[in-house]
Amino acid sequence: MITQYTWPTPNGHKVSILISELGLETEIVAIDINSGAQFAPEFLKISPNNRIPAIVDRNPFDGGEAIPVFETGAILMYLAEKEGRFLPGTEDFRARKLVLEWLMWQKGGLGPMAGQAHHFRQSMGGVDVPYGVERYSKEVRRLYGVMNERLGETEWLGGDDYSIADMACWPWVRPSRRQGIDKAEFPNVKRWFDTMSKRKGVQKGMELLADRRGSKEMTDKSRAVLFGKGQFERY
Numbered sequence: 001m002i003t004q005y006t007w008p009t010p011n012g013h014k015v016s017i018l019i020s021e022l023g024l025e026t027e028i029v030a031i032d033i034n035s036g037a038q039f040a041p042e043f044l045k046i047s048p049n050n051r052i053p054a055i056v057d058r059n060p061f062d063g064g065e066a067i068p069v070f071e072t073g074a075i076l077m078y079l080a081e082k083e084g085r086f087l088p089g090t091e092d093f094r095a096r097k098l099v100l101e102w103l104m105w106q107k108g109g110l111g112p113m114a115g116q117a118h119h120f121r122q123s124m125g126g127v128d129v130p131y132g133v134e135r136y137s138k139e140v141r142r143l144y145g146v147m148n149e150r151l152g153e154t155e156w157l158g159g160d161d162y163s164i165a166d167m168a169c170w171p172w173v174r175p176s177r178r179q180g181i182d183k184a185e186f187p188n189v190k191r192w193f194d195t196m197s198k199r200k201g202v203q204k205g206m207e208l209l210a211d212r213r214g215s216k217e218m219t220d221k222s223r224a225v226l227f228g229k230g231q232f233e234r235y
């Protein structure tokens with residue numbers, strides 16, 4: 001049993017898609033980041049960086065006590081390695097290297113930059129920051145170009161096989177218009193995105209807390225929780 005402490009965001013969907021693809025038994029604990037649930041002491045014991053998602057594996061490989069895992073890259077690698085799927089083993093180190101490269105590319109590039117583009121384009125509450133909009137919109141466009149070139153060379157980001165690299169990137173490409181991107185401008189990305197969208201595991205993973213998605217409009221309260229000074233007062 002895998003317990004997901006999560007919310008319906010691109011990062012939350014990365015993990016829910018993998019769990020769905022693996023067919024693992026799971027339960028969901030909703031961590032409402034708009035209300036500040038990510039700062040609750042009980043959640044911080046699992047995810048000390050106060051970010052979703054995090055998991056607790058109730059049946060770890062060694063048969064010992066339940067194991068908490070935080071950070072999406074670590075969660076994806078942990079589950080893929082435990083189940084022996086969607087990440088090549090060390091015996092196929094060249095294929096493994098490619099998957100890990102593109103997983104880290106998402107973690108260090110696509111996710112953070114797309115998030116910043118969305119923030120400056122739509123989440124600033126009427127505050128216009130032209131430099132932020134231009135800086136992050138241009139960087140996201142560059143990253144889509146990198147991805148488009150890669151997917152013109154191979155079917156999946158990690159090579160010939162579908163992997164956790166694809167699962168990490170797909171939820172961030174899904175809301176591309178919020179980032180100022182039209183996927184039609186990047187035909188290889190669009191082909192990959194549409195192919196992955198048809199997978200039953202992806203579709204099921206996207207059901208994560210679907211009833212909690214709510215309005216796309218951010219309120220003053222949620223903006224204060226997510227971007228206000230409160231999140232910095234722990235230290």
